[in-house]
Each structure stands twice: as structure tokens, then as C-alpha cells.
Amino acid sequence: MPLEVRVRENSDLGSVVLQLEAHDEDVGYPGHLLYAISWGNEDSVFTIDMETGALSVAGLLDRERVARYNLNLTVYDLGSPQRSASRQLAVTLVDENDNAPKFDKPAYSFFLPENVANGTSVYELRAHDPDEGSNGVVTYSLATDTKDFRLDPVNGRLSVAWPLDHESHDVYELRVVATDGGARSAHAYVTIQVANMNDCPPVFPSERSTAVRVPEDLPVGALVTLVTAHDPDSPRLRYSLLSGHGGIFELDEDTAALRLATSLDYETRPAYNITIRATDDGTPPLSANTHVIVQVVDVDENVHAPVFMKDVEEAEVLESAAPHTLVATFSAVDGDTNQADSAISYSLVGPEGRGVFYIDQKAVRKHRPI
Structure with a gap:
């Protein structure tokens, strides 16, 4: 019996992995042999015919989940006392190109100033393929016809290749393709907005902090408040949480909607002083901060x-x-x-x-x- 066998991960159910053969010199009933998998088959992807000793595939194999099984195979006779012998068999799964590359996310969005220098790196896109060998090697290409950007086929780095001009082309919609060694592919979309030069920072309507009161039993996902700013030369602003939120709140980067991310507890923390930043899309990007004081109102508990x-x-x-x-x-x-x-x-x-x-x-x- 070999110490190791190799099986393709896409093997059909019932495919024979190995035919075991054992001999017992006893004659008659005591010399009759039965085969079993004594351990190593916890997820039941293999089975053995107890009479013939044929080891076969009984479940779906996936090398990316389990690449190798160590089975302990045992043969028993029917004598009294019963005797047995065991051998270990390593079953290694051979990779098939059953996975396509996958980008970290399906779409990306970036802002670039129109005076950005040629060769500037925009982003290094990443696609992952869990397959082995060449099946897992990913190359990148731009499916969108453009001279203004280039994409490195090896590392996925997207960079500026030509002078940008906001007045002639203010938005780019690029389609990026990732292809593995077995010709499986995936795509992602990259949106690049070219911004004018910027000289006005965002302005919040109130110079002082905004105070809100919320009950501690406010449901997760509920709106706490809206903290919007305006910018005379940058209509689109991006909002972010800087400090003080304690992981309890989340902020929509486009709408400035402050929402509850996890449950509140008055006894744990009765108030939060949250710093929120609004950033415009100008060059250089300008920003302004404001504070939101959230007071948690105690609610009697049953x-x-x-x-x-x-x-x-x-x-x-x-x-x-x-x-x-x-x-x-x-x-x-x-x-x-x-x-x-x-x-x-x-x-x-x-x-x-x-x-x-x-x-x-x-x-x-x-x-x-x-």
C-alpha cells in the first residue's frame, strides 16, 4: 500500500482513490476481512467498501478548504480473538482552477487634482485567487480604452499616464480585469473624478458643538443626527469620524448621517464628544471639523x-x-x-x-x- 495518493479536487463522487488489498492466512470465517477508515475522515468526504476495500470519494473536495487528509485505514478479520492491522494514508488534493480571481471590492472611487504629475500612483488594486501554482497567479489589464491612465499587469498599480484636465474630462469610468493562469477572470470598476484647484474649506453651519439627546434603547442603525457642511467651490464633501465615537457610532461619508452602530448603555458611558471632519475634493483637499455631543438618556430596564x-x-x-x-x-x-x-x-x-x-x-x- 502506498504512503500517499494524489486526488483531483474536482473528482466525481464515487471515484475510486485506492484499492486496498490485505491477506489473512486463516481459512474460512476467521480469515474473512473487513475494511474501515478508523480516523482522519472527520468531514466524511471519503468512504471505503468494507468488503472489497475500495476507497472512494463520498463528498465534495475543496483543496482551498482542506489540502491534505491523513487517513488511518484498518482491516479486521472475523476470528476470535479478532485481529487487525492499520496503515496511514496521506491523500493530497491536486488543485484545479475552480476559483476565479476576486477583487477586494467590486468598485473603487478616487479624487485626483487636475495638476497631478504624470506617473502618480492612484491605487494598487488587489485581486486574490486561492488556487495553486499558475492557476493562482493574477495579471491585470485595463478593459477601458484610455491614454490617460496605465495599469501595471503584475502588481495592479493604477497610475496617471497623461496630463489631466478637469474642463475636458472631469470623470473617468475605468474597467479593470484580473485574469488567472487558467483564463478565469474578474472585473472591478474604478471611478476617478478630476478636481479643480481648491481655495475654500468646508464650513459647518454652527461654530459651536451640536448637542443631541438619545435614549439608551435607541435601535442599532437609527439616525442620531445630520451634520452637514457646505463648500462654495466643492459641492461634494466627504465626512469621517475622527475621535470620541468609541466604535458606537458610524458616519455615512456622503450624507453625514450619524447613526448608531452598536447598542448604547447609559451605565457604561452616558455621553460622547464626537469629532467629525468634512473634507472637500479640491487640490489640496481642505477640511473642517465640528463636534457633536451625544447625551445618552437612561431608560428604566425590565x-x-x-x-x-x-x-x-x-x-x-x-x-x-x-x-x-x-x-x-x-x-x-x-x-x-x-x-x-x-x-x-x-x-x-x-x-x-x-x-x-x-x-x-x-x-x-x-x-x-x-
Whole structure:
């Protein structure tokens, strides 16, 4: 038996990996042999015919997930005492070009000043291919016909190749293609906006901080406030969080919508002083900062569960009692101080008695004749 076999990762289910052969000198029933995989097949991608010893593929193989299996194969006889022998087999998966390259993201957006120097690097695009060898080697190309930009086929670096002019061409839409050694490909889009020279920074409407109050039970994703600025020569601004947000808030870079990213907790932190920056797309880019003070409002929490005054109640009722006859009255208390949290309602649980009795907010009553 070999120590290692190689199997293509796209092998069909039922494909035979190895035919095991073992011999037992005993005759008759004690010499009959059975085969098994004793360990190493935790995800059940292989199976062995217990009678013939044929090891075959039983599940989907993926080299990018598991590249090698170490199987312990055991053969047993049917004698008494039972005897066995085991051997280890390494199953190495051979790569197939079953993965196309994948860019870090499907679209990219950049701003460039119109006086940017030729040869300036815009961005180094990255596409990854988990396949092995040449199947995983990625080359880059520009599918858009342009003389103004060039793309390095090896490292994916996009750079300026010709003088830019905002007045003649203010926006470029480029299509970048990544191709692996097996001819699988992926594409991404690059938007480049060419900006005029800039001499006015953004201006926020208020020179002082903006203060807002939000309840601590505000749902995640809810809008906290809008903090917009304006710029007389740059209509498009980008917004970012600088400090003070503690990972609790997120800011839309286009709309300046400040939203809740994770849950608030008044007891952990009752206030946040958040610094927000607005940056224009001029050359050089100019920016301005403002502050948003978020005060977290404490919300009473429903901490206590209701408790019955007695664990067990017993009651009697005549079988001739009329409907709506009072059978028993129950009372429970709740330790919460908030009126809404301490309000108690009652209901019957379980199938027994349903249709015969009902409960209102104070007592069990008879519903129909017993």
C-alpha cells in the first residue's frame, strides 16, 4: 500500500482513490476481512467498501478548504480473538482552477487634482485567487480604452499616464480585469473624478458643538443626527469620524448621517464628544471639523420577573356551576419600579382545562359546563 495518493479536487463522487488489498492466512470465517477508515475522515468526504476495500470519494473536495487528509485505514478479520492491522494514508488534493480571481471590492472611487504629475500612483488594486501554482497567479489589464491612465499587469498599480484636465474630462469610468493562469477572470470598476484647484474649506453651519439627546434603547442603525457642511467651490464633501465615537457610532461619508452602530448603555458611558471632519475634493483637499455631543438618556430596564404569592393554588367548583362562575383568584407581584415594566397580565398555560376555564386579569372562571 502506498504512503500517499494524489486526488483531483474536482473528482466525481464515487471515484475510486485506492484499492486496498490485505491477506489473512486463516481459512474460512476467521480469515474473512473487513475494511474501515478508523480516523482522519472527520468531514466524511471519503468512504471505503468494507468488503472489497475500495476507497472512494463520498463528498465534495475543496483543496482551498482542506489540502491534505491523513487517513488511518484498518482491516479486521472475523476470528476470535479478532485481529487487525492499520496503515496511514496521506491523500493530497491536486488543485484545479475552480476559483476565479476576486477583487477586494467590486468598485473603487478616487479624487485626483487636475495638476497631478504624470506617473502618480492612484491605487494598487488587489485581486486574490486561492488556487495553486499558475492557476493562482493574477495579471491585470485595463478593459477601458484610455491614454490617460496605465495599469501595471503584475502588481495592479493604477497610475496617471497623461496630463489631466478637469474642463475636458472631469470623470473617468475605468474597467479593470484580473485574469488567472487558467483564463478565469474578474472585473472591478474604478471611478476617478478630476478636481479643480481648491481655495475654500468646508464650513459647518454652527461654530459651536451640536448637542443631541438619545435614549439608551435607541435601535442599532437609527439616525442620531445630520451634520452637514457646505463648500462654495466643492459641492461634494466627504465626512469621517475622527475621535470620541468609541466604535458606537458610524458616519455615512456622503450624507453625514450619524447613526448608531452598536447598542448604547447609559451605565457604561452616558455621553460622547464626537469629532467629525468634512473634507472637500479640491487640490489640496481642505477640511473642517465640528463636534457633536451625544447625551445618552437612561431608560428604566425590565429587570424583575413577576412572582406569584403562592406556588400552588387549589380550588373547587360544582359541576353544575353556571358559566363565568368565579373559581379562584390569583395575585402576582413585580419588583420593577417602572409602571410599564411592572404591569402584570395573566394567561393559562398548557392544554389542560382550555375550553372549560378561562382567566381574566384577576381570576379563573368557569367557561362552559363540565
